Amino acid sequence: MTTVLDFSASFPKAADIHAARHAGAVCYVSPARETWMKAKPITKAVADSYRAAGLKIGAVWQYGGASNPDAMRGAAGGRADALAADAALTKAGLAGHPVYFAVDFDIPLGQWNSTAVHYFRAACAVLGRQRVGIYGHSRAVAWAQEDGVVADLGGGRCLGWVTRSWSRGETGADYAALYQGTHNVPGPSGVQVDVNTVYAPQWGQAPITKHKETAPVDVSALPRVDQTLWLNRHYTPGRVFNGVVRKVKYIVRHHNAGMLTTQGCWDVWQNREASAHYQVEQSGRVGQLVRDIDTAWHAADGLRNAESIAIEHANSGGANQDWPISDATIQAGGKLAAELCLKHSLGCPEFGKNIRDHKETGATACPYHLAAGGKYHAAWMKAAQDHYDKITSEEDDMTPDQSAKLDAIYNQMAGSFENGKYPGFDINALWEAAAAKGFRRLTMMEAAAVSTRASILILDQFVGPEKDAKGPAFSGWDPADLRASLAAKAETGGNGTIAEHLQVLVDALTPEEK
Structure with a gap:
């Protein structure tokens, strides 16, 4: 596990950080708010000594305290802080590096939407999005990613630094770059430090190459469905688990163990306490029964339900034929998953990451032949990946x-x-x-x-x-x-x-x- 430090009281010696087997540090580029903050801002001499020792350096801006957070100054504050951070980076010999802007308090969604998001938009206008990161609780990082105001690292990951504080157990492992899980402990050179887990190859230690933009696809029009038939029961409005709003992280595959239509699923789920977001019929026709923003009851696990989208696939034969699935259903199911991956910024379909099977969380064989290792798995995954490549390609189709x-x-x-x-x-x-x-x-x-x-x-x-x-x-x-x-x-x-x-x-x- 790769770790990096952050600290504000003073600078640990480069040799001591290296000896403690840390890969580097996230250093402040903001001025000191208190006289004891001797490690604000980083100097060129310190930066040069760290890099000479093989250490990587990230940058963070935080001047205001809990009573006067930087981000609550809105757009004007974002512009001023971005300009000051850029000048400080250049002075330290780190020109062009990205900067994490700290939201170091339990910010609620209302304050994010009314004020903080405008701080980050202004910072992006000054530095460019690929040079802007966020430090904060897990929900703040997710909001920044969803609003497109932090660097995109690709694969559903952003330049987010999740702190354990106020995150209620969420670590950001699937979408952030860093996790600050250990606070204020004695570290190298006797300096009090925080220890951070590195999740991504790029965590702010170098200029970030712009992630390849996808073709101008209107994701609001995705996925393409042939029928909507909204369930009136046996699902949960919203995506909340244990009091925390959850983000869609993956697609879960199911098969009907039956030859159902979208209407047939709706009828069954009137009396059975179960549901799924989508049904793919034998012909490849796609129906939607639960909105993406709501939680379907499909995975026998409350957290997985809240963090996933369920796709049911109709069989083209019964148990006496060992539950076959038509090629039309396989192709349509894979394409549906690709469009959902694009819509929810999950990256290219990849099994074990953003594509999962029902059998992982329950005593069931579902999705049977569609499951990893099953006879339909490879064809379904190929359909998903090929379609994702097609709808995100910048190349014009030519005859x-x-x-x-x-x-x-x-x-x-x-x-x-x-x-x-x-x-x-x-x-x-x-x-x-x-x-x-x-x-x-x-x-x-x-x-x-x-x-x-x-x-x-x-x-x-x-x-x-x-x-x-x-x-x-x-x-x-x-x-x-x-x-x-x-x-x-x-x-x-x-x-x-x-x-x-x-x-x-x-x-x-x-x-x-x-």
């Missing part, structure tokens, strides 16, 4: 004919790819193509080739066709050579160059004319 035409145009411009390079277009081939057309209605490249060929011909007329590696081997005309060359050509009926004939004309001039 084979359009693609071939584009290749032909490119090859005309640059030449076909050969021996690891594009050698450029073939002037002679283009000239021949132009000549075959009678030099009429030429393509742009054919016209360019004709012009180039004519230019080469004129140059050869003036300097002769001889060239070396650097181009025409011309350093001025030699009158004797020109006379001899023209005489030799005259004997064989050849034509002289313009330069040769000019030399004859010059020879014919009288001294006065010269």
Whole structure:
């Protein structure tokens, strides 16, 4: 387990941090609020000593205390703090690094929405989103991620630093970069420190490359469903477990153990205390029965119910056929999961991470052949991953004919790819193509080739066709050579160059004319 420290009283020695097997530290770039805060802000000398010892350095801004939190200054505070943090990073030799802005109190959702989120939006406007992180309780980190005001690390993870304080047991392991689980203990060099668990390869120790944006997909229109038939019972409004609002973290797969339609599921769940968000019918038709924002009763586990979305899959045969599932259902189920993964920022479908099976939390074989290791698992996962790639691709869809035409145009411009390079277009081939057309209605490249060929011909007329590696081997005309060359050509009926004939004309001039 990789750990990093944070501290404010003073700077532990680099050698002592390294000896204690910590990977680095998150250091303050804000000024000291109290005189005892000797580790605010980090200096270039300290930063250089840490990096020389192989330690990584992250940055955090926190000036205000519990009675006057930085984030409660709204947009004006966010702009001012981002500018000051950027200047402090540059001074410390950490230019371009991201910064965690601390929300070090039990902020409720109302204050986040009314004030704090505007602080972070202003910081993003100054630094760019990929340089903004948040320190706070688990819900604040999740709110910042959902509102798009902190760096996106990809795979459903953001530049969030979750503190144990006020998080009610939630550690942010699935979506944050750091977890501050140990507070105020003696550390290296006798300094009181907090110890943080590192969850992600990028936790703020270096500039963050912008995560590849997905194509402009309207996620509010996802997933695509053919029918909505809302249940009126046997589900829980909202996503609260043990008093904590939960975020969707994964999809759970089920099979009906029956050949049901969406209406059939609705009818069964009127009398059975169970439900799922979606039903995929034998034909591949998709129905929705519980809204994503609500909790379906499907996984025999309260926490898993609150953190997941359930997809039921109809069987195409009964127990006597060992509960088969049609390919249409497999394909539609996988595509539905992909769209849900995109909508809820879960990343590309990956089993064991954002795709799970019902059998993991109950005494059941469900989803049977769809489960990991089952005969339908690989096909379902491929359908999910292929569809996710398609709907997040930035490339335009092209027909084979359009693609071939584009290749032909490119090859005309640059030449076909050969021996690891594009050698450029073939002037002679283009000239021949132009000549075959009678030099009429030429393509742009054919016209360019004709012009180039004519230019080469004129140059050869003036300097002769001889060239070396650097181009025409011309350093001025030699009158004797020109006379001899023209005489030799005259004997064989050849034509002289313009330069040769000019030399004859010059020879014919009288001294006065010269």
